[in-house]
Amino acid sequence: MDRCGVAGTEGKENCSSEPCKSTLKTPLKQSATSHSVLGEIQSNSGPLTTPPKLKEIPLGDPWTPTTNLKILISAASPEIRNREQKKGLQDSGSEILEAKHCLQEHLSGDEYEKSQPSRKEKSLGLLCHKFLARYPNYPITGDSNYICLDEVAEELTVERRRIYDIVNVLESLHMVSRLAKNRYAWHGRHNLSKTLQTLKKVGEDNKYMQQIQLIKKREYENEFELDGEKNEETATKTIGINEHSEMCFVELPGMEFRAASVNSRKDKSLRVMSQKFVMLFLVSTPQIVSLEVAAKILIGEDHVEDLDKSKFKTKIRRLYDIANVLSSLELIKKVHVTEERGRKPAFKWTGPEVLSDIQGTKPVSTVSTFIQSNSAEPKPSKEQCSKNLFPTRGKQIFTRHPSLMKLVKTIESDRRIHSAPTSPVKTSTTGCDQNSSTFPSKMAQLAAICKQQLEDQSSELKMRTKLSSNLECNLAAPESILKSETYTTSTSPNPSLVHSLGVLPLSHNSVSPVMLPHPHAGVSYTIYLHPSQAQTATTYSPNFVLQSLPCTNVTGVKTALEANSKVLCGKMITEEGDGNVVKDDTRNFLNAKETKITKIESTPRSFLKRSQALQENNLIKKCKHGQKSLGVSMGESVKNERPSSRALHMDTEVVSFQERGQIECENLDQNMECCCDKERREGFPEDQSKTNNTQERPVPFAVHAHEALFPSGYLIPIARCTQHSNETTFSNKEKAGICSLQPATYNSPITGVIPVTASELTAVNIPAFHVTPMNIMVSPSSIAAAPVVNSSCLNSGHTNSVQNPSSSILNFTLQHLGLIPASVQVSANPVLQSVPISPKAEHVNMVSENVNSQREKVLKNESQIPDCELNGKSVAAIPLQQPSVPAKPKESQVVTENFFRTPGGPNTIASLSSFPENSDRAFQRTLTIPQRKLEVSDD
DNA sequence: CACTCCCGCCAGGGA
């Protein structure tokens, strides 16, 4: 394709005056340059040109395996043939030219035209389909799924330019990542769910919902007021919302680096636009976004002033490009929205439902090279961290997300960096980590930052959470306490920090720090998870709610209540492409627009109210279920605080609390929401969720965050890692069913009955921790400090295996609770053996090594913890296996269920269900991270 | 005519 590009350029020179387009209709000119020829050939039938030429064509191109296939295809398809010819043209333009001439000569105008592929046949969407067909949705990790743009363009017989369009959109979804020039890595949909979650989070942060509402409001006003000036004013206002927002590309942990190389270019508008476009869908309740609205919002972010038509038009064009690709991905579907003003093109989200998952976790927008900092290295200075994170000059690998700016500021104000991140061990499980080498440093810095942040706020956490009263920390050696900080949104100077940190980039080589923001109180904990495959973020809330993010990348779980995000829109009639008409009468909503908007502005208040309502709701639920636990006392206090954190993001919501009631499960609390969301996303079978049998539950660690209270007072809902559940699709029905599901009861030998709502399956129940409540006392400080899994630990030199996020969480939990020594790593992933923490590892919680056998037993019995080393003692050794390896015995799946019900996202049944298409692969992949039943050997 | 969106010119910038 290089040639193409070149040829194109050259050709332009020669035939610039002669529009290639014209060439299509017009006979090819001898003088036409290769470029023009190319165009002609492409569009014109190349019947004359023989397939053989194609073979010959790739002179310089490596003979690809697909060549034969292409030839065959071309033989069968005139269009393809043409494209092939075109391709061939690149190399042997003259020959093609001749052929073309011949063709033209022999064909009449009509015939010639007929021979040309129709416009539709050349659509980007179709091209994208072809492109996607080349790669598996869920490629096996570790496989080298590389994409050579030249080859692809060649094989698809399209200009490389078109491939860029596709790749850029795919890149925005992290389905591909750029490895090098002309080379991309194919990730398939493995990261899709994470990406979507992240995007949703970012979208919520950006208040896209509000923007949409404002735009709609404006339109609404226009309809009735017809006040042009006013409209413009409104428009400006609307746009103004984004004025400050900067274009940024949301990165996923582990993906940044590669993307970075691409980011050299300032404008990645297509990528950014794509992400934002997706965000719009994710944040809006009727997940229907009209092009007009999308364009306005996108323009608003770029240039508020430039609302001129041309710009708008251009945006629309680009949106079409993006939409075509997204449509090919089956993430959206074209529909038409009929409003008062008329019928407008729009797109409806048809992709997996995305939950705003983990609270406080944020997508790392862009991370530049990090200086690797391991324990031995001096702690990175704040400046350095900032610098690395947000390089101001040179090649900024990634565009930084606004939230990161906040982080930087926070860091600035907060100088103390407590502990250096653990040295990451390089564990590349994916074929994409070629550039991982640079990650460690970044991660380290991020970790340092997070730690710092956490530490600073830890004191606050202590005060807020009176966990100490309930829990005494016998675990807590000073070091054991990872820098954790409490984040109280209300008081925290940098409330945003939590969110900023939310998602940290994961590198295969390093541990990723994960912010565990307290839902409301803002107490956040950071857990350093091994970024490598799992990419799971864990949230640790003061109330001891552990949540694992599907991936670290996942944006924090803003409480964006999906239900809440009701888009203000007039009566909306959506005509789906297939002719189905979807009516969404939200007119009533319009009436409240003003009010709602006002509310939005006065977010704090509304938040409080909501918070209270939520709290009440939670309490009620608890009571309802008769749940009693230590967590209650603590939990409540904690819960009370949650609202605040939530408030940060709730401003977008204008929906009345009652409305939310419908989605009660989602409203319970952020954690729960996450869980719920995950569940839904994962396509958790309704029946399954309803199933009382925990073991059958696809989701390990399923616990009703709100309801399942453990004696110990630890409420540890852990969201499943949704890594593999990208494709989960839950029908509305299913969702509803889930939401409405009656709480399932799970028996915990120790704790007793733990009612769990099906929708909350994602929550993790860690009965083991509750076994000896009194023994597991956690001092406030310890609580505040989230155990950080040292990267070294995670990557303990013994193994290359990637730490499963769930395992990280497990370790964290166990260590934190003192169930296991800090030095012991329990791998949630059966594949990953428990790995002794490297002595070098710093920041590892020094958990009392003395874990009484009872606990272990309890764990064994109760939590069904997978084999692991407790106290560095026995643990059924499990052959280390690359988690990435997809092929897994089905048994693993079963095991998974039993295992602690850990959030091993990947291995959940749900995830399986979510892979309708590639069930095989999905399944395999799922198996990849088998959850083992924890068999703790009594010593 | 409006909507779509293909096509490829051309500039930025990395190698």
Added chain:
DNA sequence: TCCCTGGCGGGAGTG
């Protein structure tokens, strides 16, 4: 300097 990238908008195709 080469040429990879990708913004951008003209204008063709479609309904």
